[in-house]
Amino acid sequence: MADLATESPEAVVDPANWTCPAPLRDQPVVVMGHGGGGALSAELIQQVFAPAYGNPTLAALTDSAVLGLGGARLALSTDSYVVRPLFFPGGSVGDLAVNGTVNDLAMSGARPAYLSAAFILEEGVELAVVERVARAVGAAAEAAGVTIATGDTKVVESGHGDGVYITTAGVGLVPEGVDIRPQRARPGDAVIVSGPIGLHGVAVMSVREGLEFGVEITSDTAPLADLVAAMLAVTPDVHVLRDPTRGGLGASLNEIARASGTGVRLREQAIPVPDEVANACGFLGLDPLYVANEGRLVAFVPPEHAEAVLAAMRAHPQGAGAARIGECVADHPGMVVVATGLGGTRVLDLPLGEQLPRIC
Amino acid sequence: MKYIDEFNDPELARRLLDEIRSTVTRPWALMEVCGGQTHSIIRHGIDQLLPDEVELIHGPGCPVCVTPLDVIDKALAIAARPEVIFCSFGDMLRVPGTGRDLFRVKGEGGDVRVVYSPLDAVDLARKNPDRQVVFFAIGFETTAPANAMAVHQARRLGLANFSLLVSHVRVPPAIEAIMTAPACRVRGFLAAGHVCSVMGTAEYPDLAEKHRVPVVVTGFEPLDILEGIRRAVHQLERGEHRVENAYPRAVREQGNPAAVRMIEEVFEVTDRNWRGIGRIPDSGWRLTDAFRAYDAEHRFDVTGIRTEEPAACRAGEVLQGLIKPTDCAAFGTACTPRTPLGATMVSSEGACAAYYLYRRMTDTPATEGSRIPREEMNPVG
Numbered sequence: 158m159a160d161l162a163t164e165s166p167e168a169v170v171d172p173a174n175w176t177c178p179a180p181l182r183d184q185p186v187v188v189m190g191h192g193g194g195g196a197l198s199a200e201l202i203q204q205v206f207a208p209a210y211g212n213p214t215l216a217a218l219t220d221s222a223v224l225g226l227g228g229a230r231l232a233l234s235t236d237s238y239v240v241r242p243l244f245f246p247g248g249s250v251g252d253l254a255v256n257g258t259v260n261d262l263a264m265s266g267a268r269p270a271y272l273s274a275a276f277i278l279e280e281g282v283e284l285a286v287v288e289r290v291a292r293a294v295g296a297a298a299e300a301a302g303v304t305i306a307t308g309d310t311k312v313v314e315s316g317h318g319d320g321v322y323i324t325t326a327g328v329g330l331v332p333e334g335v336d337i338r339p340q341r342a343r344p345g346d347a348v349i350v351s352g353p354i355g356l357h358g359v360a361v362m363s364v365r366e367g368l369e370f371g372v373e374i375t376s377d378t379a380p381l382a383d384l385v386a387a388m389l390a391v392t393p394d395v396h397v398l399r400d401p402t403r404g405g406l407g408a409s410l411n412e413i414a415r416a417s418g419t420g421v422r423l424r425e426q427a428i429p430v431p432d433e434v435a436n437a438c439g440f441l442g443l444d445p446l447y448v449a450n451e452g453r454l455v456a457f458v459p460p461e462h463a464e465a466v467l468a469a470m471r472a473h474p475q476g477a478g479a480a481r482i483g484e485c486v487a488d489h490p491g492m493v494v495v496a497t498g499l500g501g502t503r504v505l506d507l508p509l510g511e512q513l514p515r516i517c
Numbered sequence: 518m519k520y521i522d523e524f525n526d527p528e529l530a531r532r533l534l535d536e537i538r539s540t541v542t543r544p545w546a547l548m549e550v551c552g553g554q555t556h557s558i559i560r561h562g563i564d565q566l567l568p569d570e571v572e573l574i575h576g577p578g579c580p581v582c583v584t585p586l587d588v589i590d591k592a593l594a595i596a597a598r599p600e601v602i603f604c605s606f607g608d609m610l611r612v613p614g615t616g617r618d619l620f621r622v623k624g625e626g627g628d629v630r631v632v633y634s635p636l637d638a639v640d641l642a643r644k645n646p647d648r649q650v651v652f653f654a655i656g657f658e659t660t661a662p663a664n665a666m667a668v669h670q671a672r673r674l675g676l677a678n679f680s681l682l683v684s685h686v687r688v689p690p691a692i693e694a695i696m697t698a699p700a701c702r703v704r705g706f707l708a709a710g711h712v713c714s715v716m717g718t719a720e721y722p723d724l725a726e727k728h729r730v731p732v733v734v735t736g737f738e739p740l741d742i743l744e745g746i747r748r749a750v751h752q753l754e755r756g757e758h759r760v761e762n763a764y765p766r767a768v769r770e771q772g773n774p775a776a777v778r779m780i781e782e783v784f785e786v787t788d789r790n791w792r793g794i795g796r797i798p799d800s801g802w803r804l805t806d807a808f809r810a811y812d813a814e815h816r817f818d819v820t821g822i823r824t825e826e827p828a829a830c831r832a833g834e835v836l837q838g839l840i841k842p843t844d845c846a847a848f849g850t851a852c853t854p855r856t857p858l859g860a861t862m863v864s865s866e867g868a869c870a871a872y873y874l875y876r877r878m879t880d881t882p883a884t885e886g887s888r889i890p891r892e893e894m895n896p897v898g
Contacts, residue, residue, distance in 0.1 A: 186624035196855060366633060441633070442608075499530045499739055501562010503875035509611075509854050 194403025194449075195508035199412075218416075219338050220261040220399065223331055230333075232267035234258055235326035241319050243290060246360045247376030251293025253451055254323040256380050257402065259301045263382040264398040264454065266337040266389060267329035272298060274325050275309035279318035290321050301380035303327065329382075334393040339416035341396040346485035347463035348421060349456045351384060351470055352377070352478035354406055355434035358448035363437070370437045379452030384475040388456065391469045397457035404508055405447040409455055410493045411507040421493040423483035423505065447508045457485055524738030525561075533743040534566055537750055541570045545753050546702045547746060548695070548838050550688060551709035552579030552866025553737050559871040561739045571750060574702065574838035575871075577691050577794060578709050580656040581608050581864035582836060585790040588655075588684040589614035591819040595651055595682060596627045598817065602645060604638040605653040607631045612863050615824050635667035635681075642671065642679035651813045654681040659711045661685050661802060662776035665783035668804070668811045680813040683803055686789055688712050689720040690800035696728040700839050705749040707735040707742065710764040715780075717772025721760045729758045736764040783808050792860055793833030832859030835868050842872040849877050 190197040207215065214222050221234035238254040254274065262269040274294055278287060298305050360376040362368060381400065388395055397417075401409035406428070414421050430445045438445045452475065458466045463481065470476030493505040549555055555575045558564050564573050577583055593614045596603035603619070610619040610631065623629035628648075632638050635652045642650035654664040664681060671679040688709060695701055708721060713734045721732045731752035735745030745763045752758060762768055780802070789801025804812045813819075830852055831845040842848050842861070852858040854870060861867035 186621060188620045188624045190620065368633065497561045498525055498527055499561050499563065499566060500527065501565045503560055503562060504877060506874050 190509060192403070193508065193512075194408050195447075197509060198403075199507070217338060217340075220264045221267065221327075221329075223265050223267075223338075230331040232262045232265040232269075232329045232331050233326070234261035235324065236261060237322060237324040239319060239322050240361065242361075242364055243286065243320055245364045245376055246373055247356075248378040248451070249290060249293045250321055250323055251290040252297045252378045254325045255294055255297035255301055255303070256378050256451060258325040258327040259303060259380045259382055260400040260451075260454070262327050262329040263380075263385045264337070264400055265329075265331055266335035266385060266393075266395070266398065267331045267382075268386065269301065269303045269327050269329035269380075269382050271306040271329075272303050272325050272327040273307045273309075274305050274323060275311070277311045277313060277318060277322040277324075279313055279320050280315040282320050287321060290323070294323070297380070301382060332389065332393065335389060335395075337395055337398050339397050339399070339413045342413050342417035342419050342457045342485050343396060343459070344419055344485055344487040345460050346396055346457040347460055347467075347481050348410070348423065348483040348485060349458060349463065349467055349470070349479060349481050350401075350406065350429065351381070351454045351456070351476045352452075352480075353429040353431045353434070354401070354450055354453060355430060355438065355445040355448040357451040358405070359434050359437045361449075362441075368437070368441075370433060370440070372433050374433050374437065377450055377452035379475055381452065381454050381475055384454070384470065384473045387469045387473045387476070388458075388466050391465045392459075392462040394462065395456055395458055395466070398454055400454050401450050403449050405445070405449055406455060407444070407446040407493070407505050408507055410505065413455075413457065414493055415491045415507075417485075418490045420486040420489040420491070421483060422486045422488075423493065423495045425495050426498045427480055427482045429478055429480050429482075443512045446505060447512050524736070524740040526740065529740055530566075530743055533740065533747050537571065537743070537747050538568045540747070540754055541568055541750050542754060544570045544572065545704050545750060546572045546574050546838075547705045547707060547749050548574045548576045548703040549707040549735070549742070549745075550576040550578040550692070551711070551737075552576075552582065552864065552868065552871075553711070554578075554707060554709065554735065554742060555868050556866060556871045557737050557739065558742060559875045562875075563739060563742055567746070571746060573746075575835065575841075575868035576695070576706075576838055577791065577836040578657065578688065578712075579836075579861065579864050579866040579868070580660070580686065581612055582832065582860040582867050583686060583791040583794065584609070584612070584655045584684050584860070585792045586614060586824045587790070587822060588682070589618075590822045590824055591814060592653055592682055593617060593619065593622055594819050594822060595813055595817050596622045596629050597625070598627075598649075600649050601817075602628045602630060602641055602648050602650045603653070604630050604632045604635075604641065604650060606633075606655075608864055608866070609653055609655065612860050613857060635664050636670065639667050639670050639674070639676065639679055642676045643674060646678060649678050649680070649816070651817075652679075652681050653684075655684045657686055657688055657709070657712050658715045658780075659709075661784065662715060662773070662779045665779045668783050668808055669779065671811060672808070680811045680816050681804065682813040683784075684789070685784065685802040686791065687786070687800050687802065688716075689724060690797050691791070691794075692724055694794070694797045694800070695837055696724070696730065698837060698839075701837075703730065703838055705731040705753055706733070707745040707749065708732050708760075710734055710736040710741070710767055713762075713764070713768040713772065715773050715776045717777075718760050718762060718768065718770050719772075725758050725760050731758050732760045734760070734762045734764050734768050736767060791836070793836050795833075830858035830862075832861040832869065835859075835861050842869040843876075845869075849873060 221232040243250045259269045356377040360374045399409040470479035638652040725732045733745045733748045784802035787803045834840045857863045861869040
């Protein structure tokens with residue numbers, strides 16, 4: 158123990174006396190990283206929620222649960238949307254609340270049909286703002302071909318919310334013969350991403366933090382169920398679909414690798430990162446592979462169907478920028494590895510929590 | 518972005534690598550000073566592509582890693598005060614102090630905010646006259662001018678509620694300390710381009726001459742780093758030891774005089790403790806007497822904090838280039854970004870974090886030792 162009220166003695170570099178910080182192993186309180194979609198989020202689910210009400214359906218930990226009901230296979234999903242600011246280039250919390258749940262259902266191969274929408278409003282928010290968000294919800298639902306079938310409204314005291322929070326839940330039907338889940342990834346599968354990555358995260362950051370990057374960056378928020386239907390029309394044997402939202406492509410691919418016990422090998426130069434995203438990320442010290450997307454999907458497709466699926470994706474407006482970025486491999490199970498442009502390799506790990514802008 | 522792509526060209530990289538291979542005849546250990554360079558090297562796999570004779574040793578240039586524990590603990594104490602808005606760059610939030618970090622203080626109700634510029638913190642002080650706004654001013658010569666500007670601005674605006682918690686460090690005294698350490702293996706330096714863009718190159722000729730080491734000012738893109746290595750190896754093979762600027766698009770010999778003036782107006786040179794390394798004379802800056810009123814340590818009663826640092830990891834040796842992260846037995850087992858033993862595993866520029874994030878599958882595990890045995894290295898000087 159050292160009393161810092163007094164200066165420590167002169168200690169020129171002395172290899173025998175290095176000191177290191179104490180470990181910080183536990184988080185007794187919730188921190189922002191628990192909602193970041195990375196390792197801390199996974200721990201929260203594994204250590205708190207799964208033990209409390211775990212069951213075989215929940216244990217699959219997919220974006221939406223696929224349930225047998227009355228002879229049909231029903232996909233069910235729920236998500237909450239707490240974005241600041243409420244409106245950003247390319248969308249709003251209302252668009253996200255619809256598209257996010259629609260996409261979670263679509264990632265099981267389901268055709269989304271009905272959504273619920275629960276609003277938590279903060280006292281003092283202008284009704285015009287609520288109306289604008291509600292209209293965005295309605296418009297997004299129409300565009301996605303789903304019906305808002307039920308809803309709820311609560312108000313919390315001023316200072317207890319961020320204006321408007323929305324929780325949506327949705328149901329859809331999974332077509333016969335379709336079985337899409339992370340556990341089905343197989344060595345040899347082509348890894349395909351549906352378009353340029355990182356746009357949503359950088360768009361929100363640019364307005365939330367008051368950063369300007371010289372060009373306006375617009376969120377990619379969009380419903381993906383139509384695109385998925387186009388892919389399934391080529392083959393129902395798509396193995397895995399995931400929309401890389403929080404935690405970005407890096408987190409999604411790690412989750413798939415771990416769930417399936419396979420490895421993923423990416424080619425860095427094949428990953429579509431828009432210049433403006435790369436610039437903004439370079440400026441902030443962030444990795445675009447961990448930046449959130451709201452209108453992209455990553456697919457694992459058997460190699461014999463890969464080119465046909467890719468062609469079908471590129472023929473669809475939501476998949477025009479689709480690219481084959483790597484393969485599922487038997488090597489390094491559970492890990493994602495990137496071949497760099499120069500010829501080296503690096504591991505792409507599950508992010509810990511939220512990405513933090515660096516000092517310089 | 519084209520400008521950056523030009524410094525990632527695989528064909529040019531191959532040519533530089535070929536030239537390094539055809540030049541090198543003996544083992545040489547080069548230190549890249551800056552943590553940003555370390556991450557670029559590991560992220561792009563540059564060290565995997567170099568000939569065996571060229572070993573890259575990671576230097577102490579991660580500002581987050583070297584910020585001493587007592588300063589982190591002072592930050593935690595100040596940030597926990599109800600009247601304080603504590604502002605920091607993002608990567609300081611996860612660095613462990615004694616028992617907790619800034620994230621935990623935030624989770625427990627402290628008003629901790631990530632800012633992208635110290636001037637944002639000044640703006641917060643202006644908008645919150647009833648709160649005390651403290652900015653965590655850490656970093657090398659790169660961040661010092663903006664932090665000095667923030668204090669300058671606060672005084673100009675007459676803000677009585679803004680202060681800095683200062684832990685600035687300087688690169689040249691650290692290089693001096695590394696070269697005079699008995700176990701030093703470093704034979705040449707890739708100097709940190711961003712530091713030199715502020716300070717220029719005038720601080721390095723004496724170091725190069727005294728220790729007979731080439732110092733090549735180097736940028737951060739893959740080709741920048743390969744070019745820095747190429748030049749350093751050329752000098753070493755010819756028995757030369759001079760300062761070269763391989764980053765002319767950012768660095769002038771005289772640096773940025775306006776930025777240096779701003780530093781000199783607000784800060785004065787002082788001794789500093791470096792986490793994991795120890796006290797290095799003249800290696801830091803503190804606010805001058807004229808700006809003492811803006812010193813958070815002076816404003817808040819944070820003396821008497823007791824720190825506790827069990828000697829559990831080897832971050833200090835990593836920071837001095839004495840071992841590679843993978844030489845530490847705790848690397849990747851007891852020590853991960855989730856359970857860090859040292860700041861080098863936490864910081865986005867830390868060498869241990871770079872190895873863990875990008876390399877833990879492909880690199881040799883702990884205890885195999887560095888690639889080039891000590892006895893094969895040239896003696897210092």
